[in-house]
Amino acid sequence: MNPVIFHPSPEALIKEEIQSLDFSQLLVLTDQNTLRDCYPLIEKSLPKHSVFTISPGEEFKTLKTCSEIWEKMTELALDRKALILNLGGGVLGDMGGFCASIYKRGIRFINMPTTLLSQVDASVGGKLGVDFQGFKNHLGVFNEPEVVLISSKFLRTLPKQELRSGFAEVIKHGLIQDRAYFDSLNFQNWDQNDWTSLISHSVEIKKQVVQEDPKELGLRKILNFGHTLGHALETFYLNGPKHLLHGEAIAAGMICEAWLSAEKTGLAKKELFEIAEKLIQVYGKIEIESSEWEAILELCLQDKKNEGKTILFSLLQSIGSCTYNIPVSRGEMTQALTYYT
Numbered sequence: 479m480n481p482v483i484f485h486p487s488p489e490a491l492i493k494e495e496i497q498s499l500d501f502s503q504l505l506v507l508t509d510q511n512t513l514r515d516c517y518p519l520i521e522k523s524l525p526k527h528s529v530f531t532i533s534p535g536e537e538f539k540t541l542k543t544c545s546e547i548w549e550k551m552t553e554l555a556l557d558r559k560a561l562i563l564n565l566g567g568g569v570l571g572d573m574g575g576f577c578a579s580i581y582k583r584g585i586r587f588i589n590m591p592t593t594l595l596s597q598v599d600a601s602v603g604g605k606l607g608v609d610f611q612g613f614k615n616h617l618g619v620f621n622e623p624e625v626v627l628i629s630s631k632f633l634r635t636l637p638k639q640e641l642r643s644g645f646a647e648v649i650k651h652g653l654i655q656d657r658a659y660f661d662s663l664n665f666q667n668w669d670q671n672d673w674t675s676l677i678s679h680s681v682e683i684k685k686q687v688v689q690e691d692p693k694e695l696g697l698r699k700i701l702n703f704g705h706t707l708g709h710a711l712e713t714f715y716l717n718g719p720k721h722l723l724h725g726e727a728i729a730a731g732m733i734c735e736a737w738l739s740a741e742k743t744g745l746a747k748k749e750l751f752e753i754a755e756k757l758i759q760v761y762g763k764i765e766i767e768s769s770e771w772e773a774i775l776e777l778c779l780q781d782k783k784n785e786g787k788t789i790l791f792s793l794l795q796s797i798g799s800c801t802y803n804i805p806v807s808r809g810e811m812t813q814a815l816t817y818y819t
């Protein structure tokens with residue numbers, strides 16, 4: 479697995495980790511926001527390089543944008559000793575890594591994640607790719623960056639709503655693996671958490687799980703807690719006025735799936751209430767109309783983690799312990815949505 483290196487100063491990370499590498503050319507990928515807010519923090523310490531900037535947002539996580547990146551790589555005549563530095567959130571990291579992995583059958587890349595979500599989640603585990611025909615991460619590969627460089631300094635310019643979105647993955651890590659970690663989180667004043675220490679702890683949890691099961695044949699599925707219904711909600715509201723950030727959708731998904739956990743795997747009711755209360759404290763509640771339920775459940779069926787027509791969930795046995803491959807019926811899923819609403 480790729481090394482993950484933490485340092486408060488992004489400049490120091492670049493100096494120590496990039497300058498020592500042997501490469502022919504360096505291409506830095508940014509989006510318009512990270513070009514404005516993050517690139518200035520590393521520009522001076524970078525060796526000779528080119529920059530290519532894409533439009534920000536999930537709607538640009540497409541083959542069309544990849545095509546533009548590949549055109550730039552070709553125009554710069556990058557050879558197989560070239561290096562790509564992905565400076566941005568999960569969208570840029572997933573897509574930049576994918577482009578590097580395909581170009582000339584694969585060139586090396588480094589991830590410098592700049593959102594909380596990408597630092598605690600997307601930066602570890604080697605999943606790369608783009609969305610296709612409305613399906614999230616439909617095209618992609620598993621491949622590892624040379625190294626992941628994490629500095630919490632980037633979070634200073636991150637919009638608060640994006641920070642809160644990333645916090646959902648931190649909460650998930652506590653729920654699936656580490657009760658003490660969950661208990662240590664500040665839900666009341668969520669924006670006052672000590673991000674530096676949370677990032678390294680969350681990365682540690684994700685690394686351990688991924689190391690044991692890199693290709694998601696078993697244990698890694700626990701990382702999908704909250705994501706079956708969460709992804710469906712995210713996709714359902716994607717292009718409308720109720721558009722949700724990933725973490726906001728996952729927070730709602732975790733409440734629904736905690737309810738399923740209480741039904742199917744014996745999560746104590748007391749723990750279910752605690753989870754729901756804490757998540758609502760941070761994220762409030764999404765209004766899901768009952769007329770929308772059918773379409774949302776239909777989207778769950780299309781989740782690429784399913785085997786055949788059965789929807790398999792990762793569910794909690796208690797706070798800090800999660801099990802996977804639990805089949806759940808449509809009726810039970812409807813009840814979970816009823817509980818949430």
Ligand code: NAD
Pocket residue numbers: 509510511512515516534535536539566567568569570572592593594595596599600601602603604605606614615632633634635636637640643724
């Ligand atoms: P994102 O990359 O879209 O970034 C969110 C927004 O913040 C963008 O507008 C971006 O320009 C801006 N931004 C980024 N860093 C900033 C900074 N430091 N200051 C100011 N603005 C900044 O979204 P995200 O939440 O980081 O990532 C979501 C994506 O990650 C999804 O596509 C999801 O599929 C993917 N993901 C991948 C994995 C994985 O294992 N590979 C895991 C989780 C999520």
Ligand code: ZN
Pocket residue numbers: 599647705724728
């Ligand atoms: Zn997630």
